[in-house]
Amino acid sequence: MTEQTSSIRSQCPYCGVGCGLDLQPPAKKGAAVRRDAEGTPMWSARGDKLHPSSLGQVCIKGATVGETLARGRLDQPLSRNSLNENFEPISWDEALERITDQIQSSLKSKGPDSIAMYGSGQFHTEDYYIAQKLLKGAIGTNNFDANSRLCMSSAVAGYTRSLGSDGPPCCYEDLDHCTLAFLIGSNIAECHPVLFQRLLKRKKKHPNSVTIVVVDPRQTDTAKAADIHLAVAPGSDLALLHGIAHLVMRDNGQDSEFIDNCTDKYDSFFDVVARWTPRRVALYCGIPEKRLREVAQLFHHRERVLSLWSMGVNQRREGTAVVGGIINLHLLTGQIGREGSGPFSLTGQPNAMGGREAGGLSHLLPGYRQVTNAEHRTQIEHTWDIPKGNISPNPGLTAWEQVEAMERGELDLWWVAATNPLVSMPDLERVKAAVKRCPMVVVSEAYADTETSHYAHLLLPAAQWSEKAGTMTNSERRVTYCPAFRQPHRESRPDWQVFAEIGRRLGFEAQFSYESAAEVYAEFTAVTDKQLCDVSGLSHQLLAREGPQQWPFPQKSSPSQDSKRLYTNQRFQTANQRAQFCTDQPLGLAEPPCETYPLILTIGRYLGQWHTMTRTGKVKRLTTMHPEPLLEIHPKDADQFAVKHGELAAISSRRGQLTARVKVTEKIRRSTVFLPMHWGFTQAQACEVNALMHEQSCPISKQPELKASAVIVAPVMSVIKPIEQEGKRLQAVRRLIIPALR
Numbered sequence: 001m002t003e004q005t006s007s008i009r010s011q012c013p014y015c016g017v018g019c020g021l022d023l024q025p026p027a028k029k030g031a032a033v034r035r036d037a038e039g040t041p042m043w044s045a046r047g048d049k050l051h052p053s054s055l056g057q058v059c060i061k062g063a064t065v066g067e068t069l070a071r072g073r074l075d076q077p078l079s080r081n082s083l084n085e086n087f088e089p090i091s092w093d094e095a096l097e098r099i100t101d102q103i104q105s106s107l108k109s110k111g112p113d114s115i116a117m118y119g120s121g122q123f124h125t126e127d128y129y130i131a132q133k134l135l136k137g138a139i140g141t142n143n144f145d146a147n148s149r150l151c152m153s154s155a156v157a158g159y160t161r162s163l164g165s166d167g168p169p170c171c172y173e174d175l176d177h178c179t180l181a182f183l184i185g186s187n188i189a190e191c192h193p194v195l196f197q198r199l200l201k202r203k204k205k206h207p208n209s210v211t212i213v214v215v216d217p218r219q220t221d222t223a224k225a226a227d228i229h230l231a232v233a234p235g236s237d238l239a240l241l242h243g244i245a246h247l248v249m250r251d252n253g254q255d256s257e258f259i260d261n262c263t264d265k266y267d268s269f270f271d272v273v274a275r276w277t278p279r280r281v282a283l284y285c286g287i288p289e290k291r292l293r294e295v296a297q298l299f300h301h302r303e304r305v306l307s308l309w310s311m312g313v314n315q316r317r318e319g320t321a322v323v324g325g326i327i328n329l330h331l332l333t334g335q336i337g338r339e340g341s342g343p344f345s346l347t348g349q350p351n352a353m354g355g356r357e358a359g360g361l362s363h364l365l366p367g368y369r370q371v372t373n374a375e376h377r378t379q380i381e382h383t384w385d386i387p388k389g390n391i392s393p394n395p396g397l398t399a400w401e402q403v404e405a406m407e408r409g410e411l412d413l414w415w416v417a418a419t420n421p422l423v424s425m426p427d428l429e430r431v432k433a434a435v436k437r438c439p440m441v442v443v444s445e446a447y448a449d450t451e452t453s454h455y456a457h458l459l460l461p462a463a464q465w466s467e468k469a470g471t472m473t474n475s476e477r478r479v480t481y482c483p484a485f486r487q488p489h490r491e492s493r494p495d496w497q498v499f500a501e502i503g504r505r506l507g508f509e510a511q512f513s514y515e516s517a518a519e520v521y522a523e524f525t526a527v528t529d530k531q532l533c534d535v536s537g538l539s540h541q542l543l544a545r546e547g548p549q550q551w552p553f554p555q556k557s558s559p560s561q562d563s564k565r566l567y568t569n570q571r572f573q574t575a576n577q578r579a580q581f582c583t584d585q586p587l588g589l590a591e592p593p594c595e596t597y598p599l600i601l602t603i604g605r606y607l608g609q610w611h612t613m614t615r616t617g618k619v620k621r622l623t624t625m626h627p628e629p630l631l632e633i634h635p636k637d638a639d640q641f642a643v644k645h646g647e648l649a650a651i652s653s654r655r656g657q658l659t660a661r662v663k664v665t666e667k668i669r670r671s672t673v674f675l676p677m678h679w680g681f682t683q684a685q686a687c688e689v690n691a692l693m694h695e696q697s698c699p700i701s702k703q704p705e706l707k708a709s710a711v712i713v714a715p716v717m718s719v720i721k722p723i724e725q726e727g728k729r730l731q732a733v734r735r736l737i738i739p740a741l742r
């Protein structure tokens, strides 16, 4: 393609709000060419006023995306035989032949389950669709999983258990109509900023129109805007939700008609909740009973309750149960499928939603189908024109199970694409040891020198967003067409094209011959026909012409149709169309605090950084905003553990230790400490937080508890330099850690 010279519209490639961007080419008639820090002509971004999800708004990450696109990229395929050697350039043809040979020999010697791919919510839907078709259809293993396993899988499992299917029922407009916004385990001020601004604007204009409740162990910027902040103990949310239900029932606030007509298992739910009396809940969660009662009153009396959640809920070993606890409250009060109300998961990545639709987890097939369902497998085998029985009936390895399989020496080929697991997976030392056992690790990456590249044998340069056409679905089920408007960097190629080429080389010529991403999308949309996530009426052409559309969007739909909310008829996706109450008992944390590790470390995000910093780490404005990771600790804990504001502390868990600078703050509850996730081992300010975290996960969603592990904090003996000069010194300083308490 040639570089576009006029402005174009696309979806922001960062968070799941999925804002519309209006992108301007480097040079406009008569104006100077804009350049990035390396002097490369640079596109600039502003909010797209016509995008219905964001109405012209953007945050600082979206606004600076143009600065990240060309810098520090991976130029060409690189290869080496062992991790001790340096990489050598290799042609695409040789690289693809190497992968094909490995697949064929593994198929012969160990079978299809010795091959696995780990993809990403930052794929376009087209990349996702071809990736899982390659693994599940051509290779014959369901070992395709994505980083959504670390992110949204508890929401997926929770919706499915309660409502019969995945699919967030709400839309952003509900933020303008709700009278109670109940935010639990979500820091939208930093992580979904455009939605936060929308809510805040309304609150400022009509302070009495909406009450905001925030449940978070930290007083985040989100919590600062709340009418009530419940600073719960980490891992106590399910008891809190049961406690709210208990009080609503005690006051006769349940919607009996809705419960009778539209739900099952209310009696068992009643039995579980009956035990969670207000005093017991207040003690368990570490909050004042009065506050709990106030929140229950709001749930009872407010007409339109909107619950919003993200990682504080999903990343828990009882994540699915907590999601069930949230949905329970909406079933109890009949608050679902109506304007301004419902349970609404905020998706993390820009296209994790599209991934779920395209079969992008190891238990899924396209169109919200399941690999364990024989009818679903037959339908997909028919579409793909592959022999009956080719798709395995067993769920494939999830993200962490892929690591365990490498540990046992069972994987021959691990293909990582559009994710950086050597930063983002739990228990990193274990991950490193496991990956070293895998004979062939392929990493498809847009940028050079990511942490995961250090563990690769083969590096494939990926054309990224802006360089390839595709679609993405945001948190409110809205699909946006993202056109290619820049030349792919050097030898980089779109991920889907690479996956399709492997499919053809494996002998599936007809199944993987596509002229364009539009053709891939057409095949995908057709298989969603009559499914809940029906997008069979969409195409690249329609989206480019009519703009972003929400699903369901069946064939012959009109772009002006109303797909704002699911379940408006109060019929659900279960076999008897009734929603199910969940009856789980709270379990608490997998690794509770103890005498040796008396504090709970929680990990989250900063407003100006994105995950492992491969993109946002290249923007000066953003790195200036957050020069280094800071350990947040309550003054009384700082005192007890003898660490001081501005100095370095050693943080240790059962799995490892690291150092970080201390920020003493009353904005975190006692016995909880916080670190950001962003700084991997290649960063000057390296802080490998996930070396401390454990892998214990929810048995239903298989999502690891990335939000909590037990740690101890101790001072570090060293000369403290000002932050700017510190740089790589942090690493040297590690050796000086005094692990014991003063």
Ligand SMILES: Nc1nc2c(c(=O)[nH]1)N[C@H]1C(S)=C(S)[C@@H](COP(=O)(O)OP(=O)(O)OC[C@H]3O[C@@H](n4cnc5c(=O)[nH]c(N)nc54)[C@H](O)[C@@H]3O)O[C@H]1N2
Residues within 6 Å of the ligand: 015, 016, 151, 184, 185, 186, 187, 188, 190, 191, 192, 215, 216, 217, 218, 220, 232, 233, 234, 235, 236, 237, 310, 311, 312, 313, 347, 348, 349, 602, 603, 604, 605, 606, 607, 608, 609, 610, 611, 707
């Ligand atoms: N700036 C920025 N924005 C992002 C991202 C980014 O990297 N940077 N990433 C995107 C992605 S993929 C995701 S998944 C989302 C994540 O979005 P969020 O989930 O909002 O972000 P986190 O900071 O991971 O965690 C949210 C909050 O959970 C709280 N928490 C910890 N433990 C508990 C608990 O036991 N109970 C409760 N109730 N709360 C708890 C933490 O204190 C934290 O404030 O953000 C998206 N947006």
Ligand SMILES: Nc1nc2c(c(=O)[nH]1)N[C@H]1C(S)=C(S)[C@@H](COP(=O)(O)OP(=O)(O)OC[C@H]3O[C@@H](n4cnc5c(=O)[nH]c(N)nc54)[C@H](O)[C@@H]3O)O[C@H]1N2
Residues within 6 Å of the ligand: 120, 122, 123, 147, 148, 150, 151, 152, 311, 315, 348, 349, 417, 418, 419, 420, 421, 423, 424, 425, 426, 444, 445, 446, 447, 450, 462, 463, 464, 465, 495, 603, 604, 610, 611, 612, 613, 614, 615, 677, 689, 690, 693, 706, 707
């Ligand atoms: N302790 C703890 N751990 C966490 C979390 C937490 O809250 N706490 N959050 C978890 C969550 S929710 C998430 S989503 C993960 C995120 O963790 P990751 O997915 O590991 O983080 P990213 O930095 O977004 O990685 C995406 C990679 O894809 C590359 N890339 C960008 N575009 C393309 C493309 O088009 N093609 C290819 N092939 N590559 C591309 C980027 O350069 C980058 O290296 O972290 C998880 N880990």
Ligand code: SF4
Residues within 6 Å of the ligand: 012, 013, 014, 015, 016, 017, 018, 019, 054, 057, 058, 059, 060, 061, 062, 063, 191, 192, 193, 194, 195
């Ligand atoms: S809120 Fe999310 S989608 Fe919107 S501009 Fe910011 S990062 Fe992009």
Ligand SMILES: [Mo]
Residues within 6 Å of the ligand: 150, 151, 152, 348, 349
């Ligand atoms: Mo995420």
